[in-house]
Amino acid sequence: MSYDAIVIGAGMSGLAAGIRLAMFDKKVVILEKHSIPGGLNSYYQRRNFQKGGVRQFDVGLHALTNFIKKGEKGKPFSKLLKQLRLSYDDFKLCPQTYSKIVFPNIELKFSNDFELLCSEVVEKFPKEKDHFFNLVEKVKSFNELDLGLGYQSSREVLKTLISDDLLIEMLICPLLIYGSAWEDDMDFAQFVIMFKSLYFEGFSRPQGGVRTIISLLMKKLEELGAEVRFKASVNSIITRDGRAVGVDVGGEEILAPVILSSIGYPETCRLTPELADKVSPRVGAMTFLESIFVFDKKILPAQNDSTIIFYNNNKKYNYRPAINYFDESSAVVCFPDNYEMNQSQGEGTVRVTYMANYQQWRDLERNHYEDKKELVGQSALNLVKKLSPGFEGELLFKDIFSPLTIERYTWHLNGTVYGSIDKTRDGSTPISGLYIIGTDQGFLGIVGSILSGISLANLHGLMGAEG
Amino acid sequence: MTSANVRQIVIDIISDIAPDEDVTNLDDKVSLREQLDLDSMDFLDIVMELRKRHKVEVPQEDYPKLATLESCVVYLSPKFA
Numbered sequence: 001m002s003y004d005a006i007v008i009g010a011g012m013s014g015l016a017a018g019i020r021l022a023m024f025d026k027k028v029v030i031l032e033k034h035s036i037p038g039g040l041n042s043y044y045q046r047r048n049f050q051k052g053g054v055r056q057f058d059v060g061l062h063a064l065t066n067f068i069k070k071g072e073k074g075k076p077f078s079k080l081l082k083q084l085r086l087s088y089d090d091f092k093l094c095p096q097t098y099s100k101i102v103f104p105n106i107e108l109k110f111s112n113d114f115e116l117l118c119s120e121v122v123e124k125f126p127k128e129k130d131h132f133f134n135l136v137e138k139v140k141s142f143n144e145l146d147l148g149l150g151y152q153s154s155r156e157v158l159k160t161l162i163s164d165d166l167l168i169e170m171l172i173c174p175l176l177i178y179g180s181a182w183e184d185d186m187d188f189a190q191f192v193i194m195f196k197s198l199y200f201e202g203f204s205r206p207q208g209g210v211r212t213i214i215s216l217l218m219k220k221l222e223e224l225g226a227e228v229r230f231k232a233s234v235n236s237i238i239t240r241d242g243r244a245v246g247v248d249v250g251g252e253e254i255l256a257p258v259i260l261s262s263i264g265y266p267e268t269c270r271l272t273p274e275l276a277d278k279v280s281p282r283v284g285a286m287t288f289l290e291s292i293f294v295f296d297k298k299i300l301p302a303q304n305d306s307t308i309i310f311y312n313n314n315k316k317y318n319y320r321p322a323i324n325y326f327d328e329s330s331a332v333v334c335f336p337d338n339y340e341m342n343q344s345q346g347e348g349t350v351r352v353t354y355m356a357n358y359q360q361w362r363d364l365e366r367n368h369y370e371d372k373k374e375l376v377g378q379s380a381l382n383l384v385k386k387l388s389p390g391f392e393g394e395l396l397f398k399d400i401f402s403p404l405t406i407e408r409y410t411w412h413l414n415g416t417v418y419g420s421i422d423k424t425r426d427g428s429t430p431i432s433g434l435y436i437i438g439t440d441q442g443f444l445g446i447v448g449s450i451l452s453g454i455s456l457a458n459l460h461g462l463m464g465a466e467g
Numbered sequence: 468m469t470s471a472n473v474r475q476i477v478i479d480i481i482s483d484i485a486p487d488e489d490v491t492n493l494d495d496k497v498s499l500r501e502q503l504d505l506d507s508m509d510f511l512d513i514v515m516e517l518r519k520r521h522k523v524e525v526p527q528e529d530y531p532k533l534a535t536l537e538s539c540v541v542y543l544s545p546k547f548a
């Protein structure tokens with residue numbers, strides 16, 4: 001079989017790339033190893049023992065970043081809508097109430113109105129007022145989309161602008177845990193992307209969760225007649241004289257002059273011997289544990305009305321693999337019921353993310369693995385109660401997934417969520433015709449990886465193919 | 468094909484790729500980017516739609532010739548002839 005282009009992976013970036021190529025009549029196939037789409041932001045279900053039937057869960061969705069109001073222009077989310085020809089209303093976005101960064105004895109609130117964060121900083125760090133606005137100006141004028149930029153430490157840049165270390169820690173905390181492959185720091189271009197997506201633009205959640213997004217993308221692909229194959233594991237990428245020519249899927253050869261791989265840069269190297277001879281991008285160390293709790297009732301606004309809490313109980317924010325399986329001194333706690341327009345009736349859900357340590361989890365024996373997960377769940381549950389004083393809901397269900405779970409279902413080496421620390425910003429590799437899209441091109445999160453898929457399909461699948 | 472036809476073809480494409488834009492009162496001499504929320508990705512879509520719908524090819528080095536409605540008509544008319 002031969003195609004104009006092959007997309008490896010039906011995660012957010014792969015689905016988006018497939019749409020762009022199919023839209024302009026390219027013969028494209030998306031090959032996905034798993035039996036369902038979504039990748040790092042997929043979905044699953046579990047039996048409901050209390051009421052029968054099943055409960056639906058999202059693997060990853062806390063928040064859709066880059067919130068815009070209907071009709072807002074020139075923003076990443078509006079570009080995404082235009083490029084994929086999707087309508088704003090189809091996403092059924094429910095905006096956040098507000099979120100907060102909680103450190104010992106101090107907190108900063110932010111919402112989809114950037115003014116809230118500004119007034120919080122001015123109130124709590126009065127001496128830093130001008131410094132903060134200098135940072136805001138720097139972020140505004142920075143061209144983070146320049147694909148030629150090299151790595152620049154965000155902490156170094158922040159130190160030149162802001163004098164109070166605590167403010168630096170508080171501002172960088174959500175940006176690190178929502179999008180840094182690097183430990184304790186991040187590339188400044190990535191900082192700017194995240195600053196805009198979280199603080200300037202903000203959070204929302206599609207009604208129905210990640211399924212809403214995935215089904216919009218799948219429906220679009222179907223309308224365009226694109227082919228998506230599940231349980232289609234790419235075993236190797238075939239190259240000839242420095243050019244990619246196709247892939248091997250379970251012994252079948254599929255040929256195409258353009259291959260867009262969303263499985264990660266190191267993961268792509270493993271499938272491509274000729275590429276592995278030339279580069280060895282490092283696997284990132286950041287991976288997480290996610291605990292999901294279902295209670296018999298929702299948390300009341302008086303107990304906690306925020307949407308996401310970035311919690312840290314240290315003076316500094318340590319963003320690195322946990323020393324001892326998981327790090328309970330910081331967490332992201334997401335209250336999906338606190339997006340606007342959700343009903344007050346029915347079960348309540350809370351999600352808690354801890355930083356983890358892949359090696360330790362991998363080395364655990366099976367029976368200890370379950371015990372350790374139990375400890376994680378206990379700790380996370382205590383944190384939920386601490387952050388929602390007075391809440392006495394009965395726990396109906398809990399599910400905890402580890403770096404091993406992430407690795408098992410997405411095939412990301414070491415269960416990394418934000419990929420390699422060696423990004424290829426323009427997506428190119430030393431093998432011509434083979435491009436990296438999604439996380440390891442440097443754009444991550446749901447909106448970021450979709451935009452990555454779009455722009456690289458444009459660049460290498462549509463423009464490159466002209467004339 | 469008349470200039471008016473070519474102009475309309477371009478406008479039809481723009482209103483399909485940017486459905487929220489008002490394309491009724493465009494000034495033909497002013498750059499499209501100044502009047503509408505169009506970025507380089509959208510210009511790529513104009514080019515791709517010209518190819519898909521009308522089999523008209525616009526090589527990358529000629530993209531600047533699509534800057535205004537007037538320049539579009541001048542540049543594209545011979546291709547529709």
Ligand SMILES: Cc1cc2nc3c(=O)[nH]c(=O)nc-3n(C[C@H](O)[C@H](O)[C@H](O)COP(=O)(O)OP(=O)(O)OC[C@H]3O[C@@H](n4cnc5c(N)ncnc54)[C@H](O)[C@@H]3O)c2cc1C
Pocket residue numbers: 008009010011012013014031032033034037038039040041059060061062063064065232233234235262263288290406409410411412417437438439440444445446447449
């Ligand atoms: C717990 C958790 C919480 C998160 N929370 C959020 C959030 O709140 N908001 C947000 O925006 N983002 C969140 N993210 C991040 C977001 O999910 C990812 O950044 C994004 O989904 C990455 O998409 P991608 O297309 O780059 O890669 P992936 O989703 O990893 O896609 C790669 C695909 O390739 C497939 N694959 C792998 N190997 C092969 C092979 N050999 N052959 C064929 N297919 C293969 C995989 O199965 C996968 O489907 C979260 C992630 C996790 C894990």
